[in-house]
Amino acid sequence: MKFSDKIYETLKELVAVPSVSGTEKENLASEKIYDMLSNMAYFKENKGNFGIEEVEGDYLKRKFVWAIVNGKQKSKNTLILTGHFDVVGIEEFGHLKSVAFDMEECTKRISQLNLDKDALEDLKSGKWIFGRGTADMKCGIAINIELIRKFSEDQDFKGNLLFLAVPGEESNSEGMVAAVPFLLKLQEKMNYDYCGAIISECSIPQNKNEEFKRLYMGSVGKIMPLFLCVGKETHVGEPLKGLNPNILVSEVNRILENNPDFSDQVNNITTPLPMCLKQMDLKELYSVQSPLYAAAYYNLFTLSMSEEELMNKLKNLALEAFNNVLYDIKNKRERFVKKSGKEFQCIEIEPCVMTYEELLFEVKSKDKNFGDYIKEKVELWKKQNKDNQTIAINIVKETCEKYEDKKPMIIVSFIPPYYPHKYLEGKDEKSKNFIGAIDKTIEYAYKEFDEKIIKEDFFMGISDLSYTGIEKNQNLSNLSSNIVGYGTSYNLPLESLSKLNIPAIVFGGEGKDFHKYSERLNVPYTLNVTPELYKYMIYSLLK
Incomplete structure (x- = not known):
């Protein structure tokens, strides 16, 4: 089976899970992802390299899932592939609510709803697939799972590849917030150095017929x-x-x-x-x-x-x-x-x-x-x-x-x-190395796939990239004192965030109309090109 076909099948399984944010059904997705990892040969032999962790104090008892593949050549360099598995609700699908989580059936029947000209053209092209969570953002999770599977089979790299799938991004990012202390403890215990993180959110076209994709160097606060x-x-x-x-x-x-x-x-x-x-x-x-x-x-x-x-x-x-x-x-x-x-x-x-x-x-x-x-x-x-x-x-x-x-x-x-707002500027050696790998990947995309990718300063949709570190000039004491409920009703690990400082980007496939019934994913680019760009970037950093 081709690599893109494996991603497609995994995506289909993930989309079928109705993991609506702020509900107990988010747990269905974390359990599904954990089961997928459990069935991989590498994790059957290395049971301490993956796990499922409960979000502390969460009334829904939601969980995040993690997995680490160690390369044949040891190094403390560790690249994080991460994304969220929760999705927004499906009320706007109307009489198609019953097929909102079935991406093939939803694509067949989506024209029964009122589609704008752009969505109708995408549907007719046969290149786009519709359904809740296809673009935002189970495609990113599916790519990451299959990359973890591939790299666990040959381990032909130097360093470590860490997969992290979190709940709650569409609500208050409870999953990523809870993962921050975990990442810090893991870093200290294993002497890891997080050389970068890729938030696998889709590139979002701003205008019709754009002939390029976007890679976001930061995220709005x-x-x-x-x-x-x-x-x-x-x-x-x-x-x-x-x-x-x-x-x-x-x-x-x-x-x-x-x-x-x-x-x-x-x-x-x-x-x-x-x-x-x-x-x-x-x-x-x-x-x-x-x-x-x-x-x-x-x-x-x-x-x-x-x-x-x-x-x-x-x-x-x-x-x-x-x-x-x-x-x-x-x-x-x-x-x-x-x-x-x-x-x-x-x-x-x-x-x-x-x-x-x-x-x-x-x-x-x-x-x-x-x-x-x-x-x-x-x-x-x-x-x-x-x-x-x-x-x-x-x-x-x-x-x-x-x-x-x-x-x-x-x-x-x-x-x-x-x-917190966050932006990758290249102020230290680690960030410079990550930016170097990004630039090489952009060149590779154009040379091998004729795909133009531009670097944009900020992802303007709120993302979990905010919780990959915090700027050193922040007055943490002043900030925490004025956030009402800090330490009681709202557990934000500001100290842990200040110690992490992971260079991070938002980079994934291509999607449109997040949070609408016309949410859709560009299949050829997302499943064929994006995974190859991920592989190239991984090898550039873990070599």
Whole structure:
């Protein structure tokens, strides 16, 4: 059987597993991959070279799978091939949901759904196969499995090849986050040196009829600012004697939503504009009293901006919003006085903006048991199946309630998930060697397959590449202090990340329309060319 045919059959088996992210069915995929590895002769003889590990503290008990092939010639150089096996849901497939995980049947029947011109042309060409997970990203997992099989059969290389398949990338990257301490322990135990990592995500065409594929030298980062606004309660009959936090949070949203000042830029790459993901007040029951708390959190992408720089900008924005609200209330009060002919006594309010780190410090200085109190509350919220974002809001609210200075304020923080931006620059010898292998592979692709591959700075879809290391100039203490729930509801191994520093790229086959019913994979390029490019890069690094 040809190598491409082996990959096709493995891909077909993997796609058939309905491993929808955030469900227990992700475990079906990890077990399937583990079984595939178990049946390889190399791992029957080397049982300590592969395994399946549970994601610590995960309520779904999801697992990641790993396997190591050692070359005949010993070396500490270790190349990682990794990807995620979870997929997004299939609701948009409508009456074709029953065939969404059967790539052959889905391809036969996909024209029953409304396809755009590009998707219809791809279908008619016979070069593309449709189905959930074909491109995002079980093709990458299938290629990696068959490469591990091949390299385990001859072991004709110097060093080590490590395969890692993880869950949860489509949710909060729980799998890759959990794999970070594992990779670090493995590195220390076996004296490995991770010379590179390939995240096997597909190249995504940006325009129709592009005559090249993309290799991504980095991945965009993501950080989620939370603004918790504290008002002053009052009766609806006396609105000027209080401060409605909904006004504060609305003004924050007016300024921040789509604000280009918060769009990061490196070279010719510009991140999408910030967007509010949720805005609400925290009042649970109806009454004629104004709310006390309101909150909003946002999606922000980063390429080079430090969290410290971003926090300063967010604090300034919150202060601007607070001043705008007070000025607006003053003007409206004066207009109302003229209209009614009556004077109204208003409360005196000074704008106050704090970071979560500052607030927590004040509370803990007065209450030494506050940390234990919050841990108990977090465990309760977890049992109630609240998501990380809701838990983070609750933590800030509880902290505010313990703060002695009861006054209107805006608390600025970051909430999960956090994805560091990462870019391969060649600052050290290891990175330079990896870039050299990349450049040689690009030349090989053009010479042998007439395939043009361009290096793009950043993969603009969030990826697990973020968890292959963290920039050395990051203020880890400041960052961890302002990520709400860090160490309790959100286990992000920042220290381990800072020690890993693996040069990494996003490079795989070619796919289109991720997360849509028209998701599809370019079969000739992905199954015939991509594996050969992987082999070339592996031999370039492990020689």
